[in-house]
Amino acid sequence: MHQQIHEIIENILQKRGEKTIRQTKLELVMNFERSLSISTPMGRLSANIIAFISRFAIS
16 A cells, blocks of 8 residues: 555656656765765875875885
8 A cells, every 4th residue: 555655656756757756866876876986096096195195204
């Protein structure tokens, strides 16, 4: 019963051109994955630069 009501609401939202909860969640997950894929290489690069400068300053 609950699942049927949920499907009816999703269909109504889709017909009206609005985002469903499922679409919103998928969009958030995709944005999060995209930000991780971008930030990880940048984080590694900045960590390597900081490590190099630290080694240079210590020696």
